[in-house]
Amino acid sequence: MSRDIANLEPPVRWCILLSEKIYAAVNKAKTTEDLEEIIPGLAILIDASEQPIYRPLDNQMQKKYYGKAKQQSSTP
Structure with missing residues (x-):
């Protein structure tokens, strides 16, 4: 190994x-x-297409999904 x-x-x-x-x-x-x-020979690929992220308009629903203590994989 060494x-x-x-x-x-x-x-x-x-x-x-x-x-x-x-x-x-x-x-x-x-x-x-x-x-x-x-x-030399560098190929640059820039992905400039932005995808909108739809967030719930209801404040209560936003609290459920967004926040420091919440996890991304939480279910409704």
């Missing part, structure tokens, strides 16, 4: 360091062209 970890550790460390460097550079980028310079 031999496996010894073999896996260097590439994992390299990926983490690389991702930290890329993350720092990406945060400085202001346009998509800047991102393309940092990460």
Whole structure:
């Protein structure tokens, strides 16, 4: 088991360091062209379609489903 970890550790460390460097550079980028310079061949997909969430108009029904102490999976 420890031999496996010894073999896996260097590439994992390299990926983490690389991702930290890329993350720092990406945060400085202001346009998509800047991102393309940092990460050549980058394909960006932006999902800009918003789906309306219908909430109950009745205040009592809202209390039943929404609030800090309530769970998303509660049943009526």
